[in-house]
Amino acid sequence: MEREYHVCTGCALLCDDIKLREEENKTIIDSACRKGVAWIKNCQHPLRCTVDAKDATPQAAIDKTAEILKSAKNPLIFGMGNSSLKAQEKAIELAKKTNACIDDTSSFCQGPFVEAILNDKIKSCTLGEVKDKADVLIFWGCDPSNSHPRHLSKYSYFPRGKMRQRGWEEDRTAIVIDVRKSDTAIICEDNFYQIPPKSDAEFARALTDALSGKVPKVTFGMKPKEILELANLLKKAEFGVIFAGLGLVYSIPEISPLEKLLEVLNKKTDFHLMPMVGQYNMCGFNHTLFDQTGYINRVSFEGKNTAHGPQYSVVEVLKEKRVDAALIIGSDPLSSLPGSIAANLKEIPTIVIDPCKTFTSQIANVTIPSAVTGVECKGKAIRMDGVKVELTQMRKSDKMADADIIEKIMEAI
Ligand code: SF4
Numbered sequence: 001m002e003r004e005y006h007v008c009t010g011c012a013l014l015c016d017d018i019k020l021r022e023e024e025n026k027t028i029i030d031s032a033c034r035k036g037v038a039w040i041k042n043c044q045h046p047l048r049c050t051v052d053a054k055d056a057t058p059q060a061a062i063d064k065t066a067e068i069l070k071s072a073k074n075p076l077i078f079g080m081g082n083s084s085l086k087a088q089e090k091a092i093e094l095a096k097k098t099n100a101c102i103d104d105t106s107s108f109c110q111g112p113f114v115e116a117i118l119n120d121k122i123k124s125c126t127l128g129e130v131k132d133k134a135d136v137l138i139f140w141g142c143d144p145s146n147s148h149p150r151h152l153s154k155y156s157y158f159p160r161g162k163m164r165q166r167g168w169e170e171d172r173t174a175i176v177i178d179v180r181k182s183d184t185a186i187i188c189e190d191n192f193y194q195i196p197p198k199s200d201a202e203f204a205r206a207l208t209d210a211l212s213g214k215v216p217k218v219t220f221g222m223k224p225k226e227i228l229e230l231a232n233l234l235k236k237a238e239f240g241v242i243f244a245g246l247g248l249v250y251s252i253p254e255i256s257p258l259e260k261l262l263e264v265l266n267k268k269t270d271f272h273l274m275p276m277v278g279q280y281n282m283c284g285f286n287h288t289l290f291d292q293t294g295y296i297n298r299v300s301f302e303g304k305n306t307a308h309g310p311q312y313s314v315v316e317v318l319k320e321k322r323v324d325a326a327l328i329i330g331s332d333p334l335s336s337l338p339g340s341i342a343a344n345l346k347e348i349p350t351i352v353i354d355p356c357k358t359f360t361s362q363i364a365n366v367t368i369p370s371a372v373t374g375v376e377c378k379g380k381a382i383r384m385d386g387v388k389v390e391l392t393q394m395r396k397s398d399k400m401a402d403a404d405i406i407e408k409i410m411e412a413i
Pocket of ligand 1: 008009011013034036148150151
């Protein structure tokens with residue numbers, strides 16, 4: 001039986017209440033936010049199937065990919081944040097088969113938090129628990145009103161939950177810590193703490209001091225009293241959550257000040273952290289690789305052994321020119337990495353599997369269009385809170401699922 005509701009793969013919230021209906025020959029997408037609607041509607045610029053910039057059949061592109069990977073000594077497989085769990089498993093299998101380095105975007109974004117959660121160093125929770133129980137929310141270095149537009153309305157601030165029947169008006173307090181007054185900060189105006197860029201670690205330490213009964217040392221114009229008041233508010237939380245955004249991750253060289261803050265908070269109350277993961281299945285890749293190797297990213301299968309370390313990150317292997325071919329799946333390193341590093345992709349044979357044209361696809365030797373998982377094909381994914389979600393197909397497509405493409409590449413090798 002066809003499911004009535006679909007799941008949006010526009011971001012890692014994976015909203016599961018999406019409904020499609022026909023009205024006057026148009027498909028209306030109910031419940032999705034503007035970002036989700038744009039994602040579900042279609043690529044503005046779909047990727048063409050090409051070999052050496054000439055149109056090719058999918059089989060010819062797959063054969064060329066197999067040839068490139070077979071003759072490479074040390075290829076890179078990168079991306080997969082927008083791929084199904086099955087495709088991620090296949091990509092790891094392919095990496096093992098080809099002695100490749102495998103990495104994803106968590107390597108330069110939320111990886112340290114995801115890793116700490118999977119290693120039980122940081123306490124996290126589910127979005128369902130946030131909805132039902134959370135009374136104190138900290139949006140730290142993130143702006144979900146734009147990055148995850150239904151976060152506040154579906155899970156965190158506005159909804160009524162089992163233990164939060166009076167919702168945001170009386171039962172929830174939302175705090176924003178950020179370098180600028182974002183749209184989310186405007187909603188939480190009474191509890192907006194504006195801090196200078198790169199001072200997040202200092203702010204976390206000041207808050208930890210305040211919670212430990214010390215006078216907090218802050219040097220960026222904030223009065224100790226303000227930090228003490230915030231610490232008092234956090235101490236009274238019954239179920240608190242820090243939503244950690246990219247602004248926080250990029251500001252702190254290591255996550256230890258946050259780990260310490262959570263340790264002190266959890267001596268007094270019940271506090272959790274959830275990384276604000278962007279790509280819908282980045283967590284899926286991290287969980288899958290972690291289950292197989294004990295690491296969430298930056299893994300090398302060179303020499304049939306599993307090695308891990310910063311030297312195997314996409315940034316380092318490209319910077320040091322240590323890979324001789326690259327397979328990029330559902331990602332666009334040319335737009336997300338520093339230009340000088342990503343430009344090294346131009347010097348090695350590069351293959352892109354993606355539903356849409358990207359900056360990277362424009363320099364690739366082989367491009368293979370794939371179906372958008374959750375829209376044009378089914379699959380499974382892991383939501384930003386670690387919950388596994390079944391994805392449905394919303395419309396028919398003649399494009400192959402990324403898992404099938406990778407499977408065929410392996411057969412051709
Ligand atoms: S919040 Fe994310 S998952 Fe939900 S509808 Fe918007 S884009 Fe889709």
